[in-house]
Amino acid sequence: MAKKQAFGEEAMQLKAAHRKMAKVIIARKNARGKFSYKEAMVDQEEARDFIQKNKS
Numbered sequence: 001m002a003k004k005q006a007f008g009e010e011a012m013q014l015k016a017a018h019r020k021m022a023k024v025i026i027a028r029k030n031a032r033g034k035f036s037y038k039e040a041m042v043d044q045e046e047a048r049d050f051i052q053k054n055k056s
Contacts, residue, residue, distance in 0.1 A: 020044040026054045 024047055026038045042050045 022047040024050055026051065 020043070021041050022044045024040050024042055026040075027035050028038065029035055038054070040050065
């Protein structure tokens with residue numbers, strides 16, 4: 001079966017509904033001098049805030 005395509009306003013609404021995600025990797029140095037990494041998937045708009053909060 002063919003998939004129904006949306007045009008015009010309907011297509012714009014569907015496109016806006018998709019959230020753009022960003023993968024953020026933060027490195028931390030532990031007491032022994034080795035690095036550990038933390039990965040997180042966040043909304044693209046919230047990526048800068050997430051990085052600022054998790055900086056050490």
